[in-house]
Amino acid sequence: MKWYNSIKVKLIGFFLLISLLFLITIMASFSLLKESVIEENAMKKATLGTAQIVSEVKSTQIKMEESVLILASIAAEKYEKDQLFKEIIHDILSKTQQTDIVSGGVWFEPYTINSEKANKIIFFNRDRTGKFNPVEDYMETNPDNYRDMEFYTIARYLKEGEIFWTKVYDDPVTHVSMITVVSPIYKDGKFVGVASIDIKIDNYAKYIEAFDNNYFMLVDRAGTFVTKSTLVKNHTQKKNIYQIDDPKLGSILKYIVKTLNHYEKKAKYNSSLANKLSESSLEIDLKDGQRIASIMSNREKTLNKNIESQIHFIKMDPLLGEKSVLALFHFTDTDWDLIVGISEDEVLAQTNKTYQIIIFITLIITILATIFGYFLLKIFFVKPVESVNKQLENSIQEDGNYILLECDDKGEIGTFVQNLNTRTISLENSQKREAAEIKKRIVNEKLLVQQSKMAAMGEMMDAVAHQWKQPLNALSMYSEIIKSDFEDGGVDQKYVNQFKDDIQIQISHMLNTLDEFRTFFRPNKEEQDFQLKDVIDSVLFLTKDEFLKNRIMVTIESTNPIRIHGSENEFKHLILNIINNAKDAFNDNNITEKRVIVIRMIDDHESKRVEIQDNAGGIPKHVIGDIFKANVTTKEEGKGTGIGLYMSMQIAQKHHVTLSVQNKNDGACFTITF
Known part of the structure; x- marks a missing residue:
C-alpha cells in the first residue's frame, strides 16, 4: 500500500483541509467584518485626529460670535455718545484676548448718529504691537461704500441677535486676507448698523x-x-x-x-432673498446669494x-x-x-492589530483542534480499523474457511464487524453451495459429453456399417466366384494373385474406415497445430455414404489453407455436430429439391473463419437465440437431445474461437471465427 493511501494520512489531510477551510472562513468573516466597520473606525479616527482642529475652529467661532454680539448690543445702547462709545469699542476689542482678531468696529446707516453726516463708522485695526488703533480715514482710502460690501449687505437681512460669517476676502484698506463675523445693530426694533470683527485667516494655520x-x-x-x-x-x-x-x-x-x-x-433657500442679496452687493453673485440665503433659511434646522x-x-x-x-x-x-x-x-492600525491577534489565536486553536481531533479519531476509529484490517490479513484458515473477526467497539465499527462476520458466514455457505453446484455441473457436463459422444458414435457406427456393407458383399461374391471358377478349372496362379489383390483392396477399405473411426473417438492428450481441411476431410470420409443415402451433396470452397492450434478430434466433433444437424434438418423439413451443404474456408484481411451453410429451411426465429444452450432443439420430441450444438459451443469457447449462426438464403449458416 502506498503511503498516501493510508487512512492516517487521509485523516491528517482531512483535518488539515477542514482546518484550512475553517481558517479561510474565519479570515473571510473577519475581513467582511473589518470592511463593515472600516467606515465607522475611519470616521472615529478622523474625528479623533481632527478633534483639536475642530475644537479650535469652533472655539474661535464661539468667542468671535460672543464678542460681536456684545459689540452689537453695546452699540445699540451707547452709539449716541460718540467719544464714550469709541472707548467702549476699543476696550471690548482689547479685552477679548483673541490674537486672531485683526480689526473690528461698527458701521451705521446714513445719518443715524449725525443728521448732517451720511456715513459713520468706528473702526479699529491691530498694529504689530498688538494694540488696536482707530482708522480715521477708512472711508477715504476705501474706494467702495461699506454699505455695498458683503458683510454689511448680509447683516442688513439678519434678525437682532443673529450672527453671520463672510467668505474669505482681501480687505481693501488693510489688504489682509480675512474673514468677518457680523451681527446687526437694532435700536427699538429698527436696523441702525452693523457690528463686525475681522479674523486674519493665517491664524488658522497654527491649528x-x-x-x-x-x-x-x-x-x-x-x-x-x-x-x-x-x-x-x-x-x-x-x-x-x-x-x-x-x-x-x-x-x-x-x-x-x-x-x-x-x-x-x-440646501433649500429663499430665492427672493438670494436675488436681493446678489443685487445689493457686487461682492455677492447669484450663486453666493443662494448659499447665504440657504444658511439663513436653515439656521433653525441646523x-x-x-x-x-x-x-x-x-x-x-x-x-x-x-x-x-x-x-x-x-x-x-x-x-x-x-x-x-x-x-x-x-x-486601521488598531483594527489590523486586533485582526492579526484574532487570526493568530484562531490559527493556534485550529492547529490544537486538528491535533486533538486526529488523536481522538485515531483512538476511536483508526485503531479499531487497523485491528480489523490486521485480523483480515490472517483470517483464512488452512481449510480455506475464514476466521470470524473480533472488535470491542460498541458503535458503528462494531456493527460493521458484526455485519462483516455475518456476511463471511453467508459467503462460506454460498461457497459451499457453489462448490456443490460446480461439482454437480461438472458431472452433468461429463454426462452430456458422454451422451454426445455416444450419440455421435451411434451415428458413426451406422456410417461404418454402411461403408463395410459394400466390401463385405464383394467378399461374399468373391467366395462364390472362386468356387465356381475352381469347379470349372479356371483357377491358376495368376488367378490366385488377382483374386488376392481384389480381396486386399476390400479389406484395406474396411481397415481404413475402422482406423478413421478409432482416431475420431480417441481423445487428444496434447494440443497441436493442424490443417483445418484435414479435419473436414476426415469428417466427410466417415459420413459420405450416410450423406449419399440422404441425397445430400457436400462441397468445399477454400481460398487459403487455414492452420489452427488445438485438439484436432474436438474440432472434428464440432464440424460433425453442425453437418449432422443440417442432415436432420433436411429430413425434418422434407426438403425435396437439391440438398446442398457448402463449407467455405476463408482467410482474408478481416479474419480467419469457416462458414457451413445449408438450404434446409433455417432455424425458427424463436429458437435461434438459444440454439447453443443445453437441451434446446428444433427436432420433434424423442428425435433430438439438444446436446450437439451445446457441446459445439463448449468446444469453441474452450479454444477461444467464436461460434455463431444466422439464417441465410433459405438455410442456416454457422460461422466459426478464429
Whole structure:
C-alpha cells in the first residue's frame, strides 16, 4: 500500500483541509467584518485626529460670535455718545484676548448718529504691537461704500441677535486676507448698523502645524481656502479648491467637489432673498446669494446639527502616496468644510492589530483542534480499523474457511464487524453451495459429453456399417466366384494373385474406415497445430455414404489453407455436430429439391473463419437465440437431445474461437471465427 493511501494520512489531510477551510472562513468573516466597520473606525479616527482642529475652529467661532454680539448690543445702547462709545469699542476689542482678531468696529446707516453726516463708522485695526488703533480715514482710502460690501449687505437681512460669517476676502484698506463675523445693530426694533470683527485667516494655520503626516484643508462656503496643511501647499498654490486643475490630484478632488456640490444642491433657500442679496452687493453673485440665503433659511434646522460628515476611501492618495481615508466635515452654520486625509494604515492600525491577534489565536486553536481531533479519531476509529484490517490479513484458515473477526467497539465499527462476520458466514455457505453446484455441473457436463459422444458414435457406427456393407458383399461374391471358377478349372496362379489383390483392396477399405473411426473417438492428450481441411476431410470420409443415402451433396470452397492450434478430434466433433444437424434438418423439413451443404474456408484481411451453410429451411426465429444452450432443439420430441450444438459451443469457447449462426438464403449458416 502506498503511503498516501493510508487512512492516517487521509485523516491528517482531512483535518488539515477542514482546518484550512475553517481558517479561510474565519479570515473571510473577519475581513467582511473589518470592511463593515472600516467606515465607522475611519470616521472615529478622523474625528479623533481632527478633534483639536475642530475644537479650535469652533472655539474661535464661539468667542468671535460672543464678542460681536456684545459689540452689537453695546452699540445699540451707547452709539449716541460718540467719544464714550469709541472707548467702549476699543476696550471690548482689547479685552477679548483673541490674537486672531485683526480689526473690528461698527458701521451705521446714513445719518443715524449725525443728521448732517451720511456715513459713520468706528473702526479699529491691530498694529504689530498688538494694540488696536482707530482708522480715521477708512472711508477715504476705501474706494467702495461699506454699505455695498458683503458683510454689511448680509447683516442688513439678519434678525437682532443673529450672527453671520463672510467668505474669505482681501480687505481693501488693510489688504489682509480675512474673514468677518457680523451681527446687526437694532435700536427699538429698527436696523441702525452693523457690528463686525475681522479674523486674519493665517491664524488658522497654527491649528494644523502639528499634523504634517496627514493633510487638512479648511474652505469657506465658496470653496476658498481658509487654511491648508503643508502637504496641500506643496502641491497647489491655488486660493480656491474649485480652481485646482492638477490631474494628479484628480483622485481626491472628484470626491471633494462631489461632496461640496452635494451639500450645495440639497440646501433649500429663499430665492427672493438670494436675488436681493446678489443685487445689493457686487461682492455677492447669484450663486453666493443662494448659499447665504440657504444658511439663513436653515439656521433653525441646523442649530442642533452643527457638523455633518462623509467618508471616502482613496486607493492611491496623490498627497500621501498610499491608500487613504478622506474625511469631510461640513459646518452647517457657516457652510465651511474641513477636509482631512489620513493614511488608511493609520486609521486601521488598531483594527489590523486586533485582526492579526484574532487570526493568530484562531490559527493556534485550529492547529490544537486538528491535533486533538486526529488523536481522538485515531483512538476511536483508526485503531479499531487497523485491528480489523490486521485480523483480515490472517483470517483464512488452512481449510480455506475464514476466521470470524473480533472488535470491542460498541458503535458503528462494531456493527460493521458484526455485519462483516455475518456476511463471511453467508459467503462460506454460498461457497459451499457453489462448490456443490460446480461439482454437480461438472458431472452433468461429463454426462452430456458422454451422451454426445455416444450419440455421435451411434451415428458413426451406422456410417461404418454402411461403408463395410459394400466390401463385405464383394467378399461374399468373391467366395462364390472362386468356387465356381475352381469347379470349372479356371483357377491358376495368376488367378490366385488377382483374386488376392481384389480381396486386399476390400479389406484395406474396411481397415481404413475402422482406423478413421478409432482416431475420431480417441481423445487428444496434447494440443497441436493442424490443417483445418484435414479435419473436414476426415469428417466427410466417415459420413459420405450416410450423406449419399440422404441425397445430400457436400462441397468445399477454400481460398487459403487455414492452420489452427488445438485438439484436432474436438474440432472434428464440432464440424460433425453442425453437418449432422443440417442432415436432420433436411429430413425434418422434407426438403425435396437439391440438398446442398457448402463449407467455405476463408482467410482474408478481416479474419480467419469457416462458414457451413445449408438450404434446409433455417432455424425458427424463436429458437435461434438459444440454439447453443443445453437441451434446446428444433427436432420433434424423442428425435433430438439438444446436446450437439451445446457441446459445439463448449468446444469453441474452450479454444477461444467464436461460434455463431444466422439464417441465410433459405438455410442456416454457422460461422466459426478464429
